[in-house]
Amino acid sequence: MDKTINQKAWFLVLPVFLVVAFSAVLPLMTVVNYSMQDTFGNNQFFWNGVGWFKELLDPSTDLGGRFLASLGRNLFFSLVILAIEVPLGIVVALSMPRDGWTVAACLVILALPLLIPWNVVGTIWQIFGRPDIGLLGYVLNAIGIEYNYVSNEIDAWVTVIVMDVWHWTSLVALLCYAGLKSIPEAYYQAAQIDGASRWAVFRAIQLPKMNRVLLIAVLLRFMDSFMIYTEPFVVTGGGPGNSTTFVSIELVKIALGQFDLGKAAALSLVYNLIILIVCWIFYTVMTNAGNDRKPQEGAA
Amino acid sequence: MHSIPGRRLIMALFLIFLLLPIYWLVNMSFKTNAEIVSTMTLWPHAPTLQHYKRIFTDESWYSGYINSLEYVVLNTIISISVALPAAYAFSRYRFLGDKHLFFWLLSNRMAPAAVYALPFFNLYSAIGLFDTPWAVALAHCIFNVPLAVWILEGFVSGVPREIDETAFLDGYSFPRFFIRILVPLIASGIGVAAFFCFMFSWVELLLARTLTSVQTKPIAAIMTRTVSAAGMDWGLLAAAGVLTIIPGALVIWFVRNYIARGFALGRV
Numbered sequence: 001m002d003k004t005i006n007q008k009a010w011f012l013v014l015p016v017f018l019v020v021a022f023s024a025v026l027p028l029m030t031v032v033n034y035s036m037q038d039t040f041g042n043n044q045f046f047w048n049g050v051g052w053f054k055e056l057l058d059p060s061t062d063l064g065g066r067f068l069a070s071l072g073r074n075l076f077f078s079l080v081i082l083a084i085e086v087p088l089g090i091v092v093a094l095s096m097p098r099d100g101w102t103v104a105a106c107l108v109i110l111a112l113p114l115l116i117p118w119n120v121v122g123t124i125w126q127i128f129g130r131p132d133i134g135l136l137g138y139v140l141n142a143i144g145i146e147y148n149y150v151s152n153e154i155d156a157w158v159t160v161i162v163m164d165v166w167h168w169t170s171l172v173a174l175l176c177y178a179g180l181k182s183i184p185e186a187y188y189q190a191a192q193i194d195g196a197s198r199w200a201v202f203r204a205i206q207l208p209k210m211n212r213v214l215l216i217a218v219l220l221r222f223m224d225s226f227m228i229y230t231e232p233f234v235v236t237g238g239g240p241g242n243s244t245t246f247v248s249i250e251l252v253k254i255a256l257g258q259f260d261l262g263k264a265a266a267l268s269l270v271y272n273l274i275i276l277i278v279c280w281i282f283y284t285v286m287t288n289a290g291n292d293r294k295p296q297e298g299a300a
Numbered sequence: 301m302h303s304i305p306g307r308r309l310i311m312a313l314f315l316i317f318l319l320l321p322i323y324w325l326v327n328m329s330f331k332t333n334a335e336i337v338s339t340m341t342l343w344p345h346a347p348t349l350q351h352y353k354r355i356f357t358d359e360s361w362y363s364g365y366i367n368s369l370e371y372v373v374l375n376t377i378i379s380i381s382v383a384l385p386a387a388y389a390f391s392r393y394r395f396l397g398d399k400h401l402f403f404w405l406l407s408n409r410m411a412p413a414a415v416y417a418l419p420f421f422n423l424y425s426a427i428g429l430f431d432t433p434w435a436v437a438l439a440h441c442i443f444n445v446p447l448a449v450w451i452l453e454g455f456v457s458g459v460p461r462e463i464d465e466t467a468f469l470d471g472y473s474f475p476r477f478f479i480r481i482l483v484p485l486i487a488s489g490i491g492v493a494a495f496f497c498f499m500f501s502w503v504e505l506l507l508a509r510t511l512t513s514v515q516t517k518p519i520a521a522i523m524t525r526t527v528s529a530a531g532m533d534w535g536l537l538a539a540a541g542v543l544t545i546i547p548g549a550l551v552i553w554f555v556r557n558y559i560a561r562g563f564a565l566g567r568v
Contacts, residue, residue: 003394012389013401015382016445023442024408027419092314095307104556108549109315111556112322115548117503119520120541127328128321133336133534135324166318198305227412230505248414255418256510268415279410283403 028272034265052266063263067270069242070250077246078225081164085221086214088165089172094206096177107177110170122234125163129235149236153243156236160244163231168224172217179213180206219282223275247271322545328538336534351539364519365543367433368502371516374437376497379444380490387452388482392464405446416442417510424511435511436518440504444497451496455489456482488558495555502548519544 035052037045058064092110097103113121129149131137140147149159183205191201229248232238238245238253245253251271255264328336329351330344355361389395390402416439424435459482467477483490505520512518523540 003392005395006393007395009389009393009395009398012385013395016386016405016449017401019378019382019438019441020405020408020445023416023420023438024411027416027423030419030422031415088314091310095310095314097308097311106311106315107556108552109318111552112545112549113318115499115503115545115552117505117520117544119505119523120544123523123537123541124321124325127534127538128324133328133340135320135342138340166321169314170318223410227410227414229412229414248412251412251414252417252506255414261418264418268412271412272415275410275412276407279407280403283406 031265031268034261035269036262038262048262052262053270055263056266056270063267066242066250067247067267070245070247073244074226074228074246077161077164077228078222080161081168081225082218082221084161084165085169085172086218089169089217090176090210090214092169092173093176093180093210094202096173096180107174110173113167113170116167118230119234121163121167122231125159125166125231126235129159151240153240156240156244159235160232163235164225164228167231168221172214172221175213175217176210179210183209215285219278219285223278223282226275226278325538325541328534329542331535333533333535348535351535352543354536355539355543361522361540364517364522367512367516368508368518368520369547371433371436371440371508371518372498372501374433375440375444375501376494378437379441379448379497380494383445383448383452383493384483384490385478386449387456388478390449390453391456392461402449405449409443409446409450411442413443413504413506417506420507421510430511431513431515433516436508436516437501439507439511440501444500447496447500448493451493452486452489455486455492458489459485491555492558495551495558498551499548 036048036050038048038051052063055061055063056067059068096106116124128134129137129147131141131148137147137149146152147155149155187205188201191205196204227248228246229252232244232246233249233252236244238249247267251264251267254260254267327343330347330349331341332346332348332350335341335344335346390398420435420439421430424430424439429435429438463481463485464477467481472481505518508518509521512521519540523537
């Protein structure tokens with residue numbers, strides 16, 4: 001569909017522009033300002049130039065070490081949950097009932113974890129995993145697997161990952177389900193006539209149709225897991241030690257815990273820049289995928 | 301042909317996996333604290349409503365739910381009303397900087413809340429909105445407005461252009477066309493967008509907690525009070541958690557037929 005060129009459209013966009021600029025540009029300017037300064041409290045600021053940024057990227061300093069370690073942990077976390085949630089989400093979407101009231105019931109239950117406040121998600125797993133009062137912790141210990149997420153690093157990681165799978169696999173599943181629903185019945189009938197195997201149907205019909213939504217799912221999940229804060233904070237508080245301290249947790253510790261505004265601001269900017277780059281890749285791929293799709297739409 | 305072997309079993313196992321932790325929370329909310337700490341019981345042997353009673357009678361508890369709902373509703377109204385005209389503009393027109401603007405909006409949806417917590421605190425303190433529902437509602441706009449624009453743009457693009465043109469030929473003015481014709485046509489899209497604004501504002505804690513202190517504390521922040529010197533009040537914490545799930549469960553039911561499409565951001 002061709003769009004007409006109309007500069008007056010800016011008037012329609014203006015409210016959005018003002019609202020978002022107010023809550024994004026102003027604060028971001030404050031951050032840039034802080035990132036160049038050092039403070040010793042009492043609102044006294046000293047010029048520090050790019051000092052914080054140098055420190056941030058140098059693992060031998062305290063700040064740099066903490067940042068890079070949390071960044072590494074965060075990337076590892078994001079990759080692990082993507083590797084679990086995407087295949088699992090596809091399997092769940094393929095397992096959806098075909099019709100009847102069970103479809104609505106499954107959809108509602110699937111969406112339920114997505115609508116629970118993030119700190120309550122943390123609370124649910126904090127309780128569920130405790131060896132003394134939680135079902136999971138109690139059962140695991142009862143059958144002889146020693147499990148305690150408060151003191152054991154590996155258990156803490158497993159808990160945080162299982163929690164995220166519990167929380168967000170539904171998103172991937174719902175997206176894939178939306179993609180599968182858009183496949184016309186005729187495709188399947190054609191495949192049946194050709195005697196295509198189950199796997200061939202998946203590879204040749206279902207996967208290509210899910211491409212686009214899968215892309216949305218992967219990138220949304222990557223970015224949201226990359227800025228995860230509340231859930232691990234409630235469950236493990238970043239511990240034991242620093243083993244589950246992700247970038248956001250480190251940032252809040254520095255900004256609101258120690259009130260080290262300069263360091264926190266510099267960290268924020270680098271963090272934001274990483275997200276912005278990933279976001280740009282996402283956007284480019286998305287718009288290109290949209291252009292690829294258009295001719296097909298016309299044909300169908 | 302459509303689905304995989306053993307699908308019923310897979311689905312059942314996955315749903316159990318989703319529901320089990322929630323069941324445990326509900327289970328605990330009906331137990332007395334003595335029962336929670338002393339024995340491992342799969343269902344409450346001495347069911348009690350004491351925790352719920354406490355929440356509904358203690359103002360410092362139930363006001364938390366009201367505060368949360370207040371900024372969530374405010375945010376949803378602001379987001380949808382500014383996003384609607386913009387979604388129309390992005391869907392129908394090309395204008396100077398449209399692509400850059402769209403990307404900039406999207407990048408705000410992805411910005412980590414932790415980055416903005418401190419500057420927001422400064423900003424809203426400076427203009428005197430700190431500790432009001434407006435502060436949280438406006439702060440949540442940073443991720444909800446882009447999302448609403450994105451979803452609505454998908455739905456507006458689904459309305460054929462001919463409808464606009466016919467309306468204008470019939471002598472409809474732009475505002476009248478917008479309210480009388482376009483809005484009813486994309487009503488389901490508006491519902492889905494509102495659902496998502498509601499959802500993301502409801503589940504967010506970091507900004508809501510940072511921007512409120514006494515008057516408008518959200519329920520999520522009040523829940524942290526159950527940690528006291530005398531140990532955790534697990535039953536009360538569980539009951540408060542269960543009550544935060546209910547609004548979400550209610551709104552899902554209303555949009556259940558559109559959820560899948562909404563999660564695909566109106567783009568399937």
